[in-house]
Amino acid sequence: MASTVQEPALPDAPPEPKGSKVAHEESSGVWYPKWYWPSFAGPATIWLAIFFILPLYVVLSVAFGTSDPIFGAPLPVYEPWYWSSSSFVHVIGRFFGAAAFWQPALLRTFVFVFLASLLCLLIGFPVAYYVARYGGKHKGLYLLLLVAPFWISYLMRIFAWQSLLTSDGIVNSILRILHIAPNPIDWLSGKPITVILALVYGYIPYLILPVYAGIDRMNVSLLEAGRDLGASPWQTFRRVTLPQSKQAILAGLVIVSLPMFGDYYTNDLMGSPKTSMFGNLIDKTITQQGQGPRAGSLVLILMVILLIPMAYYLRSTRRAAEGEA
């Protein structure tokens, strides 16, 4: 009997407009119990509540708690009315004030993340632009090469550079052969440039892909119109391409800067305490006895710093999703 059944439309067919989808649901006459679809969300929602939301509350309780005077283990306080802000105030005092030992790391984090994100954009935008506009029939190959770093672990890519930059490494050999630096440079002794370039190297793929997608979506006829109306290539770029890819650029910058703010391993492998960043402060504090409340406070401060960029990113992705639907 199967042969008489009309094949439904292929799934690749363009999705119907939203209005008709709603009409379908009404006309089908299938009655789902009220709990039917929500029950599908149940397991994952409960999971997120226990292992994502609850831990954030524990961070609060640890940050505003105390620690065991003998063993040094954190003694979290789960009742907000008993919270003590002494550890938090102490941590704030390490950033601002007379005993601001951690202030350099905080400032460094902002400077490093800013410079690395900027470099990501300056290097990534031309690449994304070229592949989107001129990729032609090789677009698939270019995309494969652009995506490849995603499947090579971040650690391995940083580790690869660590080997290249040792004092007898390939970079120093090339510099010697080219007579740029006759004596080997100690790249891994805590040079800001090494850490910034390592951050760029590690995170730039995350910027290129969204920017590529943004430029690829752009309406080419607008560019042609710009040219036809007498704009120079530079004017077309500045007045048409750039405004149209602004959203993608901002999203890309947020995507690369968020993990950079929490990065500590790049510094561990490529830098020294001279270049340590906010992530290193958390990583060092969490493993020390009696420092639990301070580690909690540091995590809290990092979250507050990142709340605005995270909210911006979530809002812009939701807008993009609504625009497509």
Place this chain on the structure above:
Amino acid sequence: MSEIAIERGAERSTERGSGLGRWLRNPWRRPVFLAGFTWAYLAWSILPVLIAILFSFNAGRSRSVWQGFSMRWWTGDPNDALFHDPALRQAIVQSLRLSFITMIIAVPLGTMFAIALDRWHGRPAKTANFGMLFSFVMPEIILGVSLYLLFTNLFKGFVHLGTGAQLLGLITFQLSYPVIIVRARLLTIGPEYEEAAMDLGATPGQALWRALLPLLFPAIFASFAITFADTIDDFVTVNYLASTAASQPLSVKIYSAARGSPTPAVNAAATFMLISTMMAIGVGFLIYRVFSRGQRSGEAGAGVTDFVNA
């Protein structure tokens, strides 16, 4: 024809300039500089990794001076080779075990969540989705440290650091990938197939299982592959939630070795991770192709026709 006309027009309009000036002013010229820049970027992005792979075959102890080809750091050296060093072997097993279990749990959880978000438009659904996306953009160090504090305080004596805690953390961190991938697929499917199945007498459960699920297979397998690959590469969460050296996967071993005095065995370990990742992605992609090709050649409602035949 039209291209030639355009080029001629461009040439005519810039006749005045010298050769180079004219070439520079031609808006239709090939962007040579951009092409060179792009290839330089690609070389910069890929060559260091290829060199690191090459040095896993170095005969000497150095990771930077080539001393001839050998399999010493893979199989040759009886103590320090990747496949002989007991610690590294244990780490390989731990990596694969964590990735496999994470994949098996995170993908079904995420798939169900994606279906719920697609069909249920209430306010709680929006809130749950927001929480999921929030966990997606949160830097991993915050997630790792907060779970570490959860397991060592509130859940103390209940969840122990080690494989169990690592799995709980990894699943939380990976949950959003299947949700995003499966949801994108659901947007292109629509409710018609389930309705057709139910018009033919299927219960909602049968319609879901035999009509919708087969249509989601490509997205589900893509999620399996990506979750597996990403978990193998994960380092922050597993490091914070590890207990003894026995629960450290390959990524953590590479990290500790890279901070000490690494031998090319670490290169071999990193290469092994890379191969595992690529294989997961490759297998996932092949399965994806098989399922999507079946659908393109007219078996779109395979689940529906099967149901009618039965």
